[in-house]
Amino acid sequence: MRLIFAFLGVLLFAQVACAQKFGYVDTEFITSKMPEYAKVQKQIEQxxxxxLAEVEKKKGELEKLEKEYKLEELLLTxxxxxxxxxxxxxxxxEAKAFENQVFGTEGELFKLKQAAYKSILDQISKAIEKVVRAKRLDFIFDKANDGLVLLYTNPVHDYSDYVLEELGLELDPNLVEKTKKEVVQEPKSPKKN
Structure with missing residues (x-):
């Protein structure tokens, strides 16, 4: 009897898994083919x-002051x-502050990268969304990242509301209505011949 239930469970799980369509993309490969990305990379490298040259200059000035001090230390009052x-x-x-200002977690380099890559990532995101809808996929993963990154998920498979309910937290009714409208308004893909 247990064997029959186990077999039915595996069969049911296989049907559910087959009902969802998965896909993946390689964003590193995609960006390597984009001329805009190469231009942005070059600008960031420059x-x-x-x-880096400014940081090295400041460190050189500091080293010069330290050497002068060591040479004259015995003669100074x-x-x-x-x-x-x-x-x-x-x-x-001054040198450390400049280095942190440029290369820190919220520094100039971080801001430059964030601004420069935004339009490229937006283009990729829009293209992924079009492909998802055309191919009727439920999930898209990014192969380029080390961890598991979902680039797209079908809102039908979002169980966050149920988890909030289990935690006893209230749902925002405006957000629920907006999500329902988005799911209903998704354009239908053309039928295959």
Missing amino acids: NTATW EDLKQQRLAAIQAKNK
Whole structure:
């Protein structure tokens, strides 16, 4: 009896899995074929090289101050030593602040990349959505990323509302209505001959 239930369970699971259509794309491959992406990459590399040169210049100035101080340390009065050490610390803070401003988590390089890639990612996203609708797919994965990244999911398979309900949280009725309208208004794909 258990064997029959197990077989029926596997059969049912196979039918459900077959009913959903999956697909994947390789965004690295797609972007490598886009001339806009190559142009953006070149611009980012040029800006990065300029910023790296400025960072190296600031580090060079700091090293020069430190060498001068070490050479003259024995000849300097206590007041001059303190002035030179303060100048070295100020130059060190300036160099670190500039490096953080440019290469930090919210730095200029991050902002430049975010702005530059936005239009390219929007183009790819729109193209993926058109393909999804034409091929009637439910899920699209990105093969280029290390982790599991869903680029598109059919809202029909979103069970977030049920999880919120189980947690005792209220749903936003406006959001529920908007989602239902989006699902209903999806354009139908042309029938295959």
